[in-house]
Amino acid sequence: xxxxxxxxxxxxxxxxxxxxxxxxxxxxxxxxxxxxxxxxxxxxxxxxxxxxxxxxxxxxxxxxxxxxxxxxxxxxxxxxxxxxxxxxxxxxxxxxxxxxxxxxxxxxxxxxxxxxxxxxxxxxxxxxxxxxxxxxxxxxxxxxxxxxxxxxxxxxxxxxxxxxxxxxxxxxxxxxxxxxxxxxxxxxxxxxxxxxxxxxxxxxxxxxxxxxxxxxxxxxxxxxxxxxxxxxxxxxxxxxxxxxxxxxxxxxxxxxxxxxxxxxxxxxxxxxxxxxxxxxxxxxxxxxxxxxxxxxxxxxxxxxxxxxxxx
Numbered sequence: 001x002x003x004x005x006x007x008x009x010x011x012x013x014x015x016x017x018x019x020x021x022x023x024x025x026x027x028x029x030x031x032x033x034x035x036x037x038x039x040x041x042x043x044x045x046x047x048x049x050x051x052x053x054x055x056x057x058x059x060x061x062x063x064x065x066x067x068x069x070x071x072x073x074x075x076x077x078x079x080x081x082x083x084x085x086x087x088x089x090x091x092x093x094x095x096x097x098x099x100x101x102x103x104x105x106x107x108x109x110x111x112x113x114x115x116x117x118x119x120x121x122x123x124x125x126x127x128x129x130x131x132x133x134x135x136x137x138x139x140x141x142x143x144x145x146x147x148x149x150x151x152x153x154x155x156x157x158x159x160x161x162x163x164x165x166x167x168x169x170x171x172x173x174x175x176x177x178x179x180x181x182x183x184x185x186x187x188x189x190x191x192x193x194x195x196x197x198x199x200x201x202x203x204x205x206x207x208x209x210x211x212x213x214x215x216x217x218x219x220x221x222x223x224x225x226x227x228x229x230x231x232x233x234x235x236x237x238x239x240x241x242x243x244x245x246x247x248x249x250x251x252x253x254x255x256x257x258x259x260x261x262x263x264x265x266x267x268x269x270x271x272x273x274x275x276x277x278x279x280x281x282x283x284x285x286x287x288x289x290x291x292x293x294x295x296x297x298x299x300x301x302x303x304x305x306x307x308x309x310x311x
Contacts, residue, residue, distance in 0.1 A: 045277075055113070059072065059074055059083075060073045061110070103289050104287065111162045119274050120276075122295060123295050125241040125293050126291070127288050128236040128238055130231075133285060146281065151166060151272050152166035153276070163280065168181070177252040179209070179219060180221070211306070238254065246271035246273045256307065
């Protein structure tokens with residue numbers, strides 16, 4: 001679009017004899033060029049075939065029907081034989097087109113994820129998300145749950161035979177943007193999760209990010225977001241992750257809800273600054289669209305104006 005506009009403008013410049021018009025048109029050309037350049041590195045992660053992702057499907061619950069005879073199933077979906085890499089027998093992850101927009105459909109029937117083939121660092125991740133209605137075992141009577149895992153590394157299935165080690169942007173009913181460090185399970189029992197620091201109060205029962213606190217704690221388990229600005233059921237929520245170096249900011253519907261600082265990979269003892277992205281299936285039907293990743297060199301001004309980072 002921008003290239004067409006620029007060619008048209010240059011034709012107008014060649015045909016005009018009025019200098020002031022030429023100057024004005026040149027400014028338009030510069031604007032179009034800059035605009036095009038700003039979007040040149042933006043990645044649309046979703047396409048019809050999910051070509052930027054691989055899938056990993058975990059252990060089907062014993063209630064899942066329609067699987068090939070002999071497929072391992074269990075009431076304990078954390079232990080056993082996962083379906084594995086690019087073996088989505090139940091079409092847990094599919095896409096559809098609605099109003100020319102690619103929609104990622106996740107049934108949630110089996111734990112799993114789609115994982116980017118590439119690793120990324122220093123970016124703004126953005127997507128729209130909403131819940132469906134269906135829930136499955138083993139979370140049939142619990143909150144709907146999924147998640148966005150970033151800075152993921154290591155082998156598939158490290159956590160519950162399903163997910164890689166990662167930092168999690170929690171996506172759960174009433175709990176958008178909470179934080180969990182995913183580590184390992186019985187397969188790799190000695191593997192520790194990423195170490196991070198979160199501003200808040202460690203002596204309270206409910207671990208929660210608090211931008212007004214003057215202390216930090218190491219987030220070894222579940223940490224609640226500062227606020228929970230979730231849209232009503234059925235509406236789309238805007239979920240964003242801004243990450244620079246080994247610091248990340250979770251944003252929900254335009255509100256900063258979590259800041260994760262000084263992430264360290266305990267295996268290398270180096271700052272955790274990059275990794276793959278995983279989009280979870282975790283026993284709840286849900287949908288994503290407009291999923292993009294844009295490289296950035298610094299946090300945007302609205303974050304720097306509201307967040308005091310640890311020195």
